[in-house]
Amino acid sequence: MAGNLLAAPRVGVLALQGDFREHLGVLNSLGAEAVPVRRPNEIADLDGLVIPGGESSVMDKLSRAFGIAEPLRAAIAAGLPVYGTCAGLIMLADTVLDAIDSQRTLGGLAISVRRNAFGNQLDSFETELAIPELGVVPVHAVFIRAPVVESVGDSVAVLARLDDGRVVAVESRNLLGTAFHPEVTGDARFHEYFLKKVHDERARSRG
């Protein structure tokens, strides 16, 4: 991992597919050095990584074809802070329900997620979520063919639920995941929360 603690954190955004540009924009606006990541040799000097929304089965195939899936697994296991949104959350899940045949994930988050959990009638919707960790103002959450978290392991904290109790944001040590897309709303609090994790990990690993 690169740089000193005063330098801007170098945060990659997995740019194989999906809405990686929006994440690069938000991270840059918060003062991070945000870089697109496609190749295995682009991982080593990262302080953190965002996995964007898109289509998890395609992202899975491309990540294996580009030879970056195994290095990412190793980096996650070694403690690299990673934030996954929507398809990115699916990529971080240990278990996926309603996956396509042969679909794999990077894993690391002890959760099971169900893909496309809201069915055809409610493909996409927006709602307000109370998330005390991010302050008193609710988070306006945009769901697009979103997954839900169906079960969480002991190591996983729930950050947000829908009104019906279904889990849509989780955190576990170095990993953060949301079923929705903060990168499209102009509310940067989730990215700020993630950058705090990146900062804490840099401080810890150099302490």
Ligand code: GLN
């Ligand atoms: N439905 C997509 C999947 O299964 C996720 C959609 C999204 O990232 N907005 O990967």
